[in-house]
Amino acid sequence: MTATTSKPNFVLMGPPGCGKGTFCFYMTKQKGYHQICLGDIIRYHKKNNTDIGKSIAAKGGFVDDELAFGIIEQEVKDAVKSNRPFIVDGFPRTVPAYEFLNKVFQDLSIESTLTFIYFDIDDASCINRIDKRQVCFDCSAVFNSTTRIPKKELTCDHCGGKLDVRDGDDVAATVKRLAFYRENTEPLVETAKRKFKVIRIDATAPVEDCLKTYELLT
Ligand SMILES: [Zn+2]
Numbered sequence: 001m002t003a004t005t006s007k008p009n010f011v012l013m014g015p016p017g018c019g020k021g022t023f024c025f026y027m028t029k030q031k032g033y034h035q036i037c038l039g040d041i042i043r044y045h046k047k048n049n050t051d052i053g054k055s056i057a058a059k060g061g062f063v064d065d066e067l068a069f070g071i072i073e074q075e076v077k078d079a080v081k082s083n084r085p086f087i088v089d090g091f092p093r094t095v096p097a098y099e100f101l102n103k104v105f106q107d108l109s110i111e112s113t114l115t116f117i118y119f120d121i122d123d124a125s126c127i128n129r130i131d132k133r134q135v136c137f138d139c140s141a142v143f144n145s146t147t148r149i150p151k152k153e154l155t156c157d158h159c160g161g162k163l164d165v166r167d168g169d170d171v172a173a174t175v176k177r178l179a180f181y182r183e184n185t186e187p188l189v190e191t192a193k194r195k196f197k198v199i200r201i202d203a204t205a206p207v208e209d210c211l212k213t214y215e216l217l218t
Pocket of ligand 1: 138140141156157158160
């Protein structure tokens with residue numbers, strides 16, 4: 001690996017279905033990034049029934065801020081310690097979470113290494129994508145049953161893992177998540193601009209165009 005320390009670290013801001021997963025897949029596989037995805041970490045703990053998984057189950061599946069913030073802080077610290085460029089995905093979603101993350105960056109003196117990526121996309125496009133989304137549970141590759149069809153049905157092109165629909169990837173749940181995002185998360189883009197470099201991506205563009213943009217980021 002060469003000069004990984006000079007690579008920017010990323011925070012992703014975008015609604016469900018905007019292409020954050022594809023961005024992470026590309027950056028982790030092609031550019032050596034470490035992905036810090038709160039949703040994936042929580043899913044891992046639930047699936048493997050770890051102590052954290054058990055405490056989430058005891059609260060009826062609810063993940064409180066204390067737990068979520070603690071996980072993110074540890075992951076960021078570990079990435080910095082091991083000198084790996086990282087991507088924070090799916091966090092922050094609220095003002096307190098943004099402020100917390102900001103403080104973590106401040107304490108580590110890495111604010112200047114951060115670039116926020118704002119995936120700009122309309123609700124209808126997100127709903128359309130999520131409705132047809134299939135995800136590899138082994139390597140996190142993202143497929144779509146109409147636009148990015150896997151070569152073999154329900155099988156990952158990259159690792160041969162099984163493709164499935166993620167929990168909560170139905171239209172009703174997506175509409176709720178979008179409303180939450182527009183109200184609570186999207187305004188944080190303007191807040192981030194005051195302090196961090198923010199890059200807007202036209203997330204309605206075809207994936208090939210998005211990948212060309214990503215190539216230029218590092
Ligand atoms: Zn896979």
